[in-house]
Amino acid sequence: MKAALLIIGLIVCLPVHAEIYKYVDESGQVTYTNLPKRGAKRLNLGPVATPAAPARKKEVGAPANFPRVDGSTQRKRDDLRRSVLQDELRTEERNLAEATAAQKAGEVLRSGEQPGSASWRARNDKLRDIVKLHEDNIRALKKELASIK
DSSP, rough: OOOHHHHHHHHHHHOOOEEEEEEETTTOOOEEEOOOTOOOOEEEEOOOOOOOOOOOOOOOOOTTTTTOOOOOHHHHHHHHHHHHHHHHHHHHHHHHHHHHHHHOOOTTTTOOOOOOHHHHHHHHHHHHHHHHHHHHHHHHHHHHHHHHH
């Protein structure tokens, strides 16, 4: 049984050899085939090159000559970054409050407008998108602030 499997495995692993022919007809159409045809030229393709496995990247730390930042400089940078992000957060919270007020005002029907009309829906969809944008910005800023050491 083992011998039969070994023989089958070796047969399957043998390289496949096929001749390829290139034929150009009267209208100029090119056809590639494995069947010889009158006027076809046999192509010598040679062995098939298989792509090499990608080289594994070696995990290394920073190079020895890489500039280092001392602790106090890094703390100053982190403090400045935190300050900028907190300013942006306050601005986004203010913008969210304004957008929420505008959304509530936009829900009120205007003269001649029907509840659920196309203009009312379009206005409210736009205002809802603005509120969502500010909420997403606030969430992202809070996440960024939490990542500062």
